Amino acid sequence: MKRSLKRWTPRHKLVVSPDPKPRCATSIATQTIARPPAVIAKNNNAPGWNELGDYIMDPDIDCLVSIAQENMRLQTSMDSMCHDLKNQYESQITSLQNDSADKGRQILNLKKTVVSRDEEICTLLDIVSQLEHRKGMQTDTKKDEKDRELAELSRFSADQNREITRLGEVIDLRNQQIQLLEDHGRRLAKQLELARNASIASWLFDGSDS
Numbered sequence: 001m002k003r004s005l006k007r008w009t010p011r012h013k014l015v016v017s018p019d020p021k022p023r024c025a026t027s028i029a030t031q032t033i034a035r036p037p038a039v040i041a042k043n044n045n046a047p048g049w050n051e052l053g054d055y056i057m058d059p060d061i062d063c064l065v066s067i068a069q070e071n072m073r074l075q076t077s078m079d080s081m082c083h084d085l086k087n088q089y090e091s092q093i094t095s096l097q098n099d100s101a102d103k104g105r106q107i108l109n110l111k112k113t114v115v116s117r118d119e120e121i122c123t124l125l126d127i128v129s130q131l132e133h134r135k136g137m138q139t140d141t142k143k144d145e146k147d148r149e150l151a152e153l154s155r156f157s158a159d160q161n162r163e164i165t166r167l168g169e170v171i172d173l174r175n176q177q178i179q180l181l182e183d184h185g186r187r188l189a190k191q192l193e194l195a196r197n198a199s200i201a202s203w204l205f206d207g208s209d210s
Contacts, residue, residue: 071203078196082189089185093178100174107167114160121153 128146 067203071200074199074203075196078192078199082192085185085188085192089181093181096174096178096181100171100178103167103171103174107164107171110160110164110167114157114164117153117157117160121150121157124150124153 124146128150
């Protein structure tokens, strides 16, 4: 409910001013003598003019203004907190996504390496087969060397396959972490929204009681 400020001019004419406080302290001082005693506040708990020419605001209005200012401060603080948390979780999720993309590129490169090694093994097997077909059985020494090469290539291929499997498990774990962070971020945002609504409702309820 809006309240208008009533004051008396030196000619005792009633004037309604939209401002809760006087615009000029000098004019108030000059009007103090001409102002009837009825508009002078008897104590600090009622609105009106005191002996110094200052206007005392209604304590109910002052309380509502304080509650509104506090609600605005709390809302600004919570909005800032939500924005900071959102940026933090978005940064973490982006970092994890970039990490997963890097791991994916590493797996792709390893797969290409394995394919290349498999092609080399096939080429070596073809060479061995051609040599055996053309010249018969190779000597034991040369055969052992080829066998060792093939064994080394086979071990390398097995190591690469194990590395691919391990990187796949790492990617799955990172994806689970991303999902957990997203779920936690949604829960936290909901909790902040509930807390903000509860705080505003509490301030309004306390203000209405007062």
